[in-house]
Amino acid sequence: MIQLYTFFRSSAAYRVRIALNLKGLPYEAIPVHLVRGGGEQHAHSYAQLNPAHLIPTLVDGYMTLGQSLAILEYLEEAYPKPALLPADTAGRARVRALSLGIACDIHPLNNLRVLQYLERELKVDEAAKNRWYQHWIILGFSALETMLRTGAQTGAFCHGEAPTVADCCLIPQVANARRFDIALDDFPTISRIDANCSELPAFQQAHPQRQADAT
DSSP states (O other), X not given: OEEEEEXXXXXXXXXHHHHHHHTTOOEEEEEOOSSGGGOGGGSXXXXXXXXXXXXXXXXXXXXXXXXXXXXXHHHHHHSOSSOSSOSSHHHHHHHHHHHHHHHTTTGGGGSHHHHXXXXXXXXXXXXXXXXXHHHHHHHHHHHHHHHHHHOTTOOSSSSTTSOOHHHHHHHHHHHHHHHTTOOOTTOHHHHHHHHHHHTSHHHHHHSGXXXXXXX
């Protein structure tokens, strides 16, 4: 069985949980708490699996893989049905562009280790840290909203009428925005897609508060 090293609040792990659910792939969730005891991701046993000390890590038979987007690409190739990338070249490129806009331009700036560095090394207070977090989400969502609103391929979901890798990336970032009290009124297309995704069991079951390690 597939094993997923995960943390309930990790948006990168959340992406992978959604994809596994959409593809109907059973998996064993192995919690790695990112805060408790200084962070279980820094334990020697986990570092042997993932030298970057990051979540998630997927183990499928002989294959061990980190980096959520690489995992999503692997799942798409190893378990192609249902497809989470469009059949056409241009469509696949668009979905990847949307996904990378979230996973590379928004998320890294607000990742836990960045926030911890702001607090511990730069002595940024809680209010300033929250402003930092909100700034990068709002900036990224402004671009993403325009791409989705003006894109002819946008449908009920980020691309067409079925979820893709882009939706797997978007929904965790929307959850982060809500967690940091970011109003979504200026992002109606993102909000509409989020509402559509929230009706699907695959997204419901992947939600952080539905995880066994949710605290």
